[in-house]
Amino acid sequence: MNNTHLLAEFLAGLAYEDLPSAVLDRTEELFLDWLGSALASQGQHPIPLFQAWVRHMGPAEGSARILVDEGSSSPYFAALVNAASSHLVEQDDLHNSSVLHPATVVFPAALAAAQDLGKSGRELILACVAGYEAGIRIGEFLGRSHYRIFHTTATVGTLAAAVAVGKLMGFSAAQFIHCLGSAGTQAAGLWEFLRDAADSKQLHTAKAAADGLLAAYLTADGLSGAQNILEGAQGMAAGMSSDADARWLVDGLGTRWALSETSFKFHASCRHTHPAADALLALMQRHDLRHGDIEHITTRVHQGAIDVLGRVEVPQSVHQAKFSMGTVLGLIAVYGKAGLVEFEQHALNDAEVVALRGKVSMELDAEVDGAYPRRWLGRVQVRTRDGRTLAGAIDEPKGDPGNTLSRAELEDKFQRLLAFSAARTPAQGRELIARVWALRGLDDLHLIA
């Protein structure tokens, strides 16, 4: 029995009673964080394009809710739009060592299917934990070589979403194997779009969630899939990785809760910028530095940061600016934060931010690269106008499990996300918060949307 089968056995056997209360708590927290991310994108390009696609191709109403327009459609389309929505403003969660954004693919698929199937909050939580645990391990399994070319949240996201929906449907181990096969053979998503500020990042999560849901529904009806899609000679690792390690597939199953290792995003930018942003912020506070004092900033980073951020020179859109190390550090230096509002107002044309952007360079650092992807270390070196060289370092960016956001901070972030798009009023936000903190007792999941 290979490790994929052991993972499938674990997924089939996982019961709500197995979940530690800290995992239940964290799942609710990740869910609220995801919901805010989805609502924050209302009305922003390219989300209306996905909504128009649903109106053209999908049923005009259905069993599953579309968050941004408060409409509904079939679960396939609800998963599609909700997943596109929740990955736009770059505030959704990230798991470090898999470099997977689990929320934006797992929750849309699971929520849509749960609404369609009439499942409860408890069942939703169990399904999402299964999706996180499987997806994170599959991301770790495919390794750094995969992430160099492929957007792991797109590829692995398809399998994570499929597992979550399969768990809602009560799959056996054999069904999970088929489901992984049908999901894995649909797994796609290349980083190439990033250089052009193209809209593929939302297409990726939309398709991952929807295609994963498709894999699970068709499996339930009897579609068979490859029995060894991850490890086989013509499977995902063979085609899309050169450093896959199957031990990760079963790492600490039942004792290690990978979901709880997932980081919240504090800054509204690509997670690869956060360690440097926090290190710079700490350095500037410690030395009472102002942005005008800065001559140059060198960030010492892991290779993955260079692969993803290195292709963005002069950002052409607010979204692309979130992948510009210079822009993020510019916002931090000038405004002390890099939130949604700072990006919207200052990322592209603010003279001081643009000036700072040109003073930032990235250098590969052996220590940082060696720790990655398990730990995302922040190391910056600042040369000041008056000739000093200052060093800043942080070992756990804000939002990491050891430096997490409290429920109060998450509520604050949630309300800021809602306010950004005006998708819901603060009062509606408070009501949603209350429902999510009571998710494990909720019977009707339509109350969430």
Add this chain to the structure above:
Amino acid sequence: MNNTHLLAEFLAGLAYEDLPSAVLDRTEELFLDWLGSALASQGQHPIPLFQAWVRHMGPAEGSARILVDEGSSSPYFAALVNAASSHLVEQDDLHNSSVLHPATVVFPAALAAAQDLGKSGRELILACVAGYEAGIRIGEFLGRSHYRIFHTTATVGTLAAAVAVGKLMGFSAAQFIHCLGSAGTQAAGLWEFLRDAADSKQLHTAKAAADGLLAAYLTADGLSGAQNILEGAQGMAAGMSSDADARWLVDGLGTRWALSETSFKFHASCRHTHPAADALLALMQRHDLRHGDIEHITTRVHQGAIDVLGRVEVPQSVHQAKFSMGTVLGLIAVYGKAGLVEFEQHALNDAEVVALRGKVSMELDAEVDGAYPRRWLGRVQVRTRDGRTLAGAIDEPKGDPGNTLSRAELEDKFQRLLAFSAARTPAQGRELIARVWALRGLDDLHLIA
């Protein structure tokens, strides 16, 4: 300007008047052949699963027709079901040097979109030529290393379908670039399923056609895509090929009509078995050999045949038997043909076929492998019970452009495909044939379904 851009310029500029009449003829022939393949699968697993998926997730009726059930839905779902259908019985066309089955991905997407957009037969033909020309060159570009792991019809099929739909929409070169970007970043499909006789082959074509259509519709609405999805540092070739050659992307644009190089399938099996099947048939006829005379058959093949067929030992389903060299040669030896009916009745449990199956081996042949994929040479060696060693060779399998099927043979094949599933009566078949032979003058494409 790179070769992807040159290809996009060609696609944007291509006009109906540019198409030689032989290309128009061949497009109609390929279309009829495709239509028969789709109808032949009515009622056969797993096609009803896709029909059920549409009923659950799609509109109950719509602008595009579903061939197998004579119902309708939105074009996304019609493309999905029709593409799954047309790749099941292994009778759809194949282009040799790209190892792409173009019909099963291009026609479903283009027909569904043309019905949705109210386009004519002429516009459909032009769009499909664009899809064939682009898809075949992209398949050639990605090379043999791609096909070793990835099912080219699934991956490249997504782009071919997208191009066909984009041409129906009158895309500019810039739009084609975006469209290729959004299609290429969805491209997926691994061969791993084949070993297990799993249902992924139909899932692959279903998704390729539907996702390609999605890419085109979203491009029309303004979704941007990567500008260099094929050749870029984090694009398809970088992630999914080790022998990509961009010269193929522009090979003979406007003078070489790759569509006309596409082969019709005579036997109802994987195309990799056809050269050996035809060589064996010729050898047996020449030497007046009977199947009982055969002690052993050695087929001398290209590596691609070993990669695809080598994973099937004892076939578990009729579909998997189509990928068993031993079964195909067994049917040829015992029944003189390997058509739909022979597979259905004799592929799995016929004692004489099973006995022959165990007497067939494949060996890599340098000459055959060197000619591949441009030419698919058939070389077999038969050892007889009475101690003779006989050699059989053919250089163009039946159905290849130099050994093609006449319109009469195509009509006969079409009626056999319809009779196999009873999807349409012979009289309805004759009516469809007449409409397809008049496709270039047809105004209402709903008459086809």
